[in-house]
Amino acid sequence: MEVIPCLLNVLNFKRMKLREIVRLLFVASLVLFIIPACVKEGPPGLDGADGADGADGSDGADGHVTCLVCHGGDNIEAIQGQFAMSVHKSGVNAVAYAGARASCAACHSHEGFVQYAEFGEVFGNITSPNAWECGTCHGLHDSFDSDDYALRLTDPVAPIFNDAITMDLQGNSNLCANCHQSRRAEPNETNPGEETFYISSTHYGPHHGAQANVVAGVGFAEIDGSSPYPETGSNFHLNQASCVGCHMAEFSSGQGGHSWIPNVDACNDCHDANLEDYNYGGVQTEMHESLAELRDLLLDRGVIAGNEEDGFHPVVGTYPMIEARAFFNWVGLEEDRSLGVHNPKYVRALLNNSIEALKAE
Incomplete structure (x- = not known):
């Protein structure tokens, strides 16, 4: 019976100790909370000196x-x-x-x-x-x-037919000139002073796309005649336009840009015109008629054979030099496919003088 009161006293003591411990912890936490709140900050100090600027990043380009x-x-x-x-x-x-x-x-x-x-x-x-x-x-x-x-490639081009001269179509257009040029010199340059010329292949001619020669005004057979040849490099389209400017003008209506189809809008902007095609001033009509006339003269002389449906080609054989030169001009300008637009004055002189020379034989 004496054991029970003793246990109760122990429990009361422990309960009292626990109560004191809790009280002490509460007081301590209250002190820790109050003391910082009572501390006052002084006014802020002066700003420090700016640091050194960092290195600039690379430009976006x-x-x-x-x-x-x-x-x-x-x-x-x-x-x-x-x-x-x-x-x-x-x-x-x-x-x-x-x-x-x-x-x-x-x-x-x-x-x-x-x-x-x-x-x-x-x-x-x-x-x-x-x-x-x-x-x-x-x-x-x-x-x-x-x-x-x-x-x-953008540098001026030393042409295949004569690397002693230079064709400069200006900047980016020179890229085109590397391929769109004559592969052969005209007959009188390959066989100077001879009265006849042997056409050795049905593929004879400047090649299938000598547009750079037309634009630059070089490389064709400049037969003497009544039509004067413009000074080399004087072509309006060489100095006022370009391959890129016409063929890669802003894309619209299925023309220009990377289609390389010449944009009629670029023609109208440059010539202050209202064209629906490339026949400015009737140049294409005139040159089409001249090409057909020269072709018929060559057919009559047997220099070429064929028809409009299947195409025309030279006939292998030996011909008077003037006929070989006239053929060189005809096939090169036919395969230029601009009907004179690339260099109207130069093309007109080549065709007119070739026709005159054949008629005068």
Whole structure:
């Protein structure tokens, strides 16, 4: 019976100790809360000196912003859509015909042109040639700076038919001139002073697209006649326009941009005209008639054969020099396909003097 009161006393003692401990903890926490609240801060000190400026970052044009020139928004899709309209994209007129041959591939395939632009030559026949693409004309994704998408070739061109002279179509248009030029000199330059000339192939002529020669006003057979030849380099379209300015004007109505279809709007802006086609001043009508007249004269003399449906080609054989020169002019200007637009005064003189010379035989 004495044990029970003893236990009760112990429990009361422990209960009292616990109560004291709780009380002490409460007082301590209250002190810790009150003391900081009673401490007052003084006024702020003066600002320290500014630190040194950090180094400027690189300009956007030298960084990834450069990528946005082509890849930003819908731009790349628009360019690809325009490019899909071009004959260059299909390659049907070039790659399938000569893209694999080392002697032709520099202009007839993507692989060949890249080799030519980078190394000045094509190393050999190409097993599987492809049509042109963005990287044919542009050097892409090498440095990721402002030069990354620059054209591969922009310097004036030493033409194949005469590397002693220079054709300068101005800046970016020179890229076009590397391929769109005559592969041969006119007959009187290859065989000067001779009275006859041997046409050795049904493919004889300047080549299928000597537009740069027409624009520059060089490389054709300048037969003497009543029509004066303009001074070399005086072409309006060489000095006031350009390959790029006409063929790559702002894309509209399915023309311009990367389709390379000349934009009539660019013609109207330049000539202050209201054309619906490229026949400014009736130049195309005039040149079409002159080309047909010269063609018929060559047909009568047996220099060429064929018809409008199947096309015309030279007949292998030996001809008077004047006939060979007139043929060279006819086929080169026919395959220029601008009907005089590229250089009206030069084309008019070539055709008129060729016609006069044949009629005077």
